[in-house]
Amino acid sequence: MTNSPTSETPPTPAVVFDKVGMAYPGQKAGSELILANLSVTVPQGEFFVLVGPSGSGKSTLLKIVAGTEKQTEGRVLANGNVIDGPDRRRGMVFQSIEEPLFQWLTVAENIGFGPSVAGKSRSECRTIAQHYIDLVGLRGHEAKFPHELSGGMKQRVQIARTLAAEPELILFDEPFAALDALTRRVLQKELTRIWRETGCTMVYVTHDIREAVLLGQRVAVMSRGPRANITRVYDIDLPYPRDDLDSRFADAVKAIEGDIEREAASQWEQN
């Protein structure tokens, strides 16, 4: 391979954290930063997963990218632009308890809501909604209201509603944590299919290391806070859909678990 000066410029990354530090406005004066000097880049189209001890600042990082919180130090870019508040190009999927659907709208109306706010006609909204209803496997449930749905179905609606706004990037904050194990398994599998079909960049926070290895092309491990940082990024070089019986899958889970246990142990030693 040659280092040709005419080679194409690399694509703009989906997200760049550049020496990010964070203290919340309400924090006591003089208390330490929650995040300190954190740098990581997420390329376009990547499935990037963040794991780490409780309270290390994973949700805070997502909120900074969503534009609902602002870092106190460093720069954060989305598609090359400084983040300046929420933007429909950056969608967010929460645990359902945190982000209830519009209870007075049907499944189809919930999913068509974003496009209607964006000024699309009623028939365009219906077409877009139906596309994403099919993509997340909710055909036949279009006319139901949220209270008529199971937890897993509500999460499907939330994912479809986020996708219908045609974001470039989707941020997930433990979206399946409240679901039963079987439903979680089904949705994990479907999410990788949806990711491959849409090409969207995914930034996904979880406590579940097995889930991280099942989903992520890369898994970043955060240190415990305060002054949390990313201590290691694992490349999970396994084909999708992933087989959790593969010994390489088990090796990756074990290595990441080991990192997190060491972080937790250092916390106990200090206390």
Ligand SMILES: Nc1ncnc2c1ncn2[C@@H]1O[C@H](COP(=O)(O)OP(=O)(O)OP(=O)(O)O)[C@@H](O)[C@H]1O
């Ligand atoms: N609005 C806020 N004001 C002040 N401090 C906050 C606020 N939100 C979070 N924090 C603090 O910031 C730190 C990081 O919180 P965050 O929720 O980002 O961590 P996390 O890694 O997502 O935790 P978990 O894994 O338990 O969900 C914690 O010490 C938390 O108490």
